[in-house]
Amino acid sequence: xxxxxxxxxxxxxxxxxxxxxxxxxxxxxxxxxxxxxxxxxxxxxxxxxxxxxxxxxxxxxxxxxxxxxxxxxxxxxxxxxxxxxxxxxxxxxxxxxxxxxxxxxxxxxxxxxxxxxxxxxxxxxxxxxxxxxxxxxxxxxxxxxxxxxxxxxxxxxxxxxxxxxxxxxxxxxxxxxxxxxxxxxxxxxxxxxxxxxxxxxxxxxxxxxxxxxxxxxxxxxxxxxxxxxxxxxxxxxxxxxxxxxxxxxxxxxxxxxxxxxxxxxxxxxxxxxxxxxxxxxxxxxxxxxxxxxxxxxxxxxxxxxxxxxxxxxxxxxxxxxxxxxxxxxxxxxxxxxxxxxxxxxxxxxxxxxxxxxxxxxxxxxxxxxxxxxxxxxxxxxxxxxxxxxxxxxxxxxxxxxxxxxxxxxxxxxxxxxxxxxxxxxxxxxxxxxxxxxxxxxxxxxxxxxxxxxxxxxxxxxxxxxxxxxxxxxxxxxxxxxxxxxxxxxxxxxxxxxxxxxx
Amino acid sequence: xxxxxxxxxxxxxxxxxxxxxxxxxxxxxxxxxxxxxxxxxxxxxxxxxxxxxxxxxxxxxxxxxxxxxxxxxxxxxxxxxxxxxxxxxxxxxxxxxxxxxxxxxxxxxxxxxxxxxxxxxxxxxxxxxxxxxxxxxxxxxxxxxxxxxxxxxxxxxxxxxxxxxxxxxxxxxxxxxxxxxxxxxxxxxxxxxxxxxxxxxxxxxxxxxxxxxxxxxxxxxxxxxxxxxxxxxxxxxxxxxxxxxxxxxxxxxxxxxxxxxxxxxxxxxxxxxxxxxxxxxxxxxxxxxxxxxxxxxxxxxxxxxxxxxxxxxxxx
Numbered sequence: 001x002x003x004x005x006x007x008x009x010x011x012x013x014x015x016x017x018x019x020x021x022x023x024x025x026x027x028x029x030x031x032x033x034x035x036x037x038x039x040x041x042x043x044x045x046x047x048x049x050x051x052x053x054x055x056x057x058x059x060x061x062x063x064x065x066x067x068x069x070x071x072x073x074x075x076x077x078x079x080x081x082x083x084x085x086x087x088x089x090x091x092x093x094x095x096x097x098x099x100x101x102x103x104x105x106x107x108x109x110x111x112x113x114x115x116x117x118x119x120x121x122x123x124x125x126x127x128x129x130x131x132x133x134x135x136x137x138x139x140x141x142x143x144x145x146x147x148x149x150x151x152x153x154x155x156x157x158x159x160x161x162x163x164x165x166x167x168x169x170x171x172x173x174x175x176x177x178x179x180x181x182x183x184x185x186x187x188x189x190x191x192x193x194x195x196x197x198x199x200x201x202x203x204x205x206x207x208x209x210x211x212x213x214x215x216x217x218x219x220x221x222x223x224x225x226x227x228x229x230x231x232x233x234x235x236x237x238x239x240x241x242x243x244x245x246x247x248x249x250x251x252x253x254x255x256x257x258x259x260x261x262x263x264x265x266x267x268x269x270x271x272x273x274x275x276x277x278x279x280x281x282x283x284x285x286x287x288x289x290x291x292x293x294x295x296x297x298x299x300x301x302x303x304x305x306x307x308x309x310x311x312x313x314x315x316x317x318x319x320x321x322x323x324x325x326x327x328x329x330x331x332x333x334x335x336x337x338x339x340x341x342x343x344x345x346x347x348x349x350x351x352x353x354x355x356x357x358x359x360x361x362x363x364x365x366x367x368x369x370x371x372x373x374x375x376x377x378x379x380x381x382x383x384x385x386x387x388x389x390x391x392x393x394x395x396x397x398x399x400x401x402x403x404x405x406x407x408x409x410x411x412x413x414x415x416x417x418x419x420x421x422x423x424x425x426x427x428x429x430x431x432x433x434x435x436x437x438x439x440x441x442x443x444x445x446x447x448x449x450x451x452x453x454x455x456x457x458x459x460x461x462x463x464x465x466x467x468x469x470x471x472x473x474x475x476x477x478x479x480x481x482x483x484x485x486x487x488x489x490x491x492x493x494x495x496x497x498x499x500x501x502x
Numbered sequence: 503x504x505x506x507x508x509x510x511x512x513x514x515x516x517x518x519x520x521x522x523x524x525x526x527x528x529x530x531x532x533x534x535x536x537x538x539x540x541x542x543x544x545x546x547x548x549x550x551x552x553x554x555x556x557x558x559x560x561x562x563x564x565x566x567x568x569x570x571x572x573x574x575x576x577x578x579x580x581x582x583x584x585x586x587x588x589x590x591x592x593x594x595x596x597x598x599x600x601x602x603x604x605x606x607x608x609x610x611x612x613x614x615x616x617x618x619x620x621x622x623x624x625x626x627x628x629x630x631x632x633x634x635x636x637x638x639x640x641x642x643x644x645x646x647x648x649x650x651x652x653x654x655x656x657x658x659x660x661x662x663x664x665x666x667x668x669x670x671x672x673x674x675x676x677x678x679x680x681x682x683x684x685x686x687x688x689x690x691x692x693x694x695x696x697x698x699x700x701x702x703x704x705x706x707x708x709x710x711x712x713x714x715x716x717x718x719x720x721x722x723x724x725x726x727x728x729x730x731x732x733x734x735x736x737x738x739x740x741x742x743x744x745x746x747x748x749x750x751x752x753x754x755x756x757x758x759x760x761x762x763x764x765x766x767x768x769x770x771x772x773x774x775x776x777x778x779x780x781x782x783x784x785x786x787x788x789x790x791x792x793x794x795x796x797x798x799x800x801x802x803x804x805x806x807x808x809x810x811x812x813x814x815x816x817x818x
Binding site for chain 2: 050052053058059060061134135185187188202203204205206208226228229230231232234235238239241242244386387388389390391392393394396397406408410413416
């Protein structure tokens with residue numbers, strides 16, 4: 001039944017799409033907002049994935065970070081969509097030349113949404129509790145922090161060894177500042193310091209934020225933001241065409257002509273750190289042979305994914321272009337089916353049969369291209385489409401897979417290639433050493449260079465294949481301004497969002 | 503009648519008990535668990551184990567079952583593992599969408615199937631009767647998803663008369679908007695279910711035409727159609743009531759599909775999301791409530807049937 005209905009749904013999307021195209025007038029350039037921003041506006045944003053609950057301390061998943069970090073909860077520092085680190089609850093900060101002492105000056109006059117004041121002690125408590133509670137997300141990211149102390153508005157973090165990733169980590173979950181002793185039910189409610197307050201969560205439907213009128217910084221430009229969770233792209237397109245949403249994130253670029261048809265939306269493409277990762281289980285079997293892995297990489301026409309998705313760019317190593325340490329590694333595994341066949345023959349691995357385990361919410365284009373490309377060089381690929389819960393058990397926990405596809409959205413997550421216990425099953429001491437050195441570097445440029453060296457080795461080892469570096473595809477209503485367009489799957493800072501009345 | 507009711511009631515209770523066991527243990531066959539989903543990618547086995555412990559998932563299954571069913575008997579359907587909200591309150595909230603959707607679908611199905619079913623039976627052998635009958639066959643075979651898509655394309659996207667998806671955030675505080683949001687989804691279910699029902703009405707009507715009492719009435723001077731309407735249709739109505747009971751299950755299944763398609767925040771969509779999230783206590787609470795509802799409707803239909811139909815009463 002689910003398989004059939006999925007098939008029917010796909011067929012319908014195609015048919016529906018054709019019908020829509022048939023009746024759309026030619027695409028016209030979208031006008032820019034001309035009216036004045038309306039401070040009473042409510043903006044509806046379509047998102048794809050709803051968080052299971054709102055507990056920023058414990059619940060995993062980009063869906064939580066995407067809406068809550070920056071908008072509701074804040075840390076001492078934050079990051080811009082361009083991935084620069086900027087002040088947030090700290091006005092300013094200072095790093096000692098040996099990289100062992102971080103000093104932050106905490107802003108005064110900051111209050112939580114419930115009216116309580118933010119004190120230096122709240123900062124110390126939040127970071128210390130995060131570090132000491134392994135069940136909380138990213139607590140290990142504070143492992144090098146030895147002590148956290150406050151004197152007046154000065155917060156000092158003393159490190160046991162330099163950690164070039166610390167500031168970055170403080171912009172994420174590891175650095176979230178909560179009120180000490182707060183009794184809020186974090187699963188369904190929130191109490192932060194950000195420009196928006198959580199107004200209402202209608203589970204399975206929408207989450208509404210309202211402007212925080214007591215915000216310490218520039219107040220938000222809209223009265224209300226509503227996140228409408230609409231998983232199906234066609235339904236989202238219909239909602240946009242029927243004026244029910246103002247912004248559609250996670251849009252599919254190939255549907256651009258349809259949404260732009262009546263001039264009410266413009267599709268904006270932004271970079272992202274989404275990495276379409278084809279993992280190889282290389283602990284044993286044919287994939288333990290580097291030649292086989294290299295052959296698979298060379299058998300895959302990476303441009304075909306970009307073309308089929310209508311967005312994104314190719315990526316041939318573990319680091320995407322937005323992250324430090326990126327370099328173009330296209331020379332490592334160029335598309336060459338002939339070379340792939342030769343490598344397979346050399347490895348004695350002709351007529352290989354492999355299984356691809358893929359969560360069922362991804363576009364079917366991905367397995368389709370893989371099956372046909374690999375078939376071309378004599379590899380039979382069986383596609384095992386599973387729900388995410390099953391994927392987590394089979395692939396992530398039990399490592400029971402040959403090939404696996406998942407979109408890894410996190411920025412700066414190279415650490416997984418330096419962790420032999422991760423489901424990638426990649427174990428190279430040289431890479432682990434380089435990564436450790438990069439963390440210990442006190443100079444940003446040096447840290448990035450060491451990461452680039454490590455990344456090249458990972459790519460040359462064919463530790464995995466990277467099918468594409470996704471783009472953020474956002475359809476923005478022409479009355480909307482200040483909508484972020486970079487890496488929106490991970491973070492969606494709405495402080496500048498505005499809606500004009502014209 | 504009392505003895506019959508009591509026996510029937512005991513059967514209902516037994517049915518619910520069996521359903522609870524089936525629901526509980528078949529769900530446990532699903533791979534993957536909620537602790538893993540909460541912990542997510544980049545979690546350590548220790549983190550997953552800690553969450554599992556917190557949620558009480560480390561207890562043996564029979565203990566978990568008894569915990570659950572004990573709660574159900576005292577009126578507690580359980581709580582969500584993800585959010586800690588009670589299943590009963592979630593069902594009550596989502597029912598505000600699903601129940602009106604179901605009633606509206608049923609109304610559409612009935613309003614459409616009974617006249618067309620009767621007319622197509624009375625016009626059997628003629629071109630229009632055959633066309634109606636073939637049309638019903640075709641519509642009944644249409645997948646609900648496709649019917650819904652077509653309705654959206656025509657009424658929401660082309661004509662812009664009705665919303666394409668979603669439910670107003672104000673809910674029933676804005677009754678007009680809420681009602682409008684339900685029209686296309688209810689039509690989607692109602693037309694497909696109605697087409698099935700129409701085929702049934704047609705054959706029941708044809709059967710009634712052949713019954714002795716209709717022929718007797720006709721022999722006493724009524725026209726064939728008048729005899730059918732006066733004496734045949736009450737019998738048809740009776741069997742339609744029985745089928746409507748079964749139809750309720752069909753409408754619930756339809757709601758699961760249609761709520762996805764129209765992103766309506768109802769019980770069907772909640773159920774699908776909860777299965778994906780492996781929120782098993784919530785799923786089993788929801789399934790038990792739905793099963794209970796269908797069984798109770800069946801029970802009431804049986805009682806009604808018996809109370810109305812004199813032939814059954816005499817038989818007991």
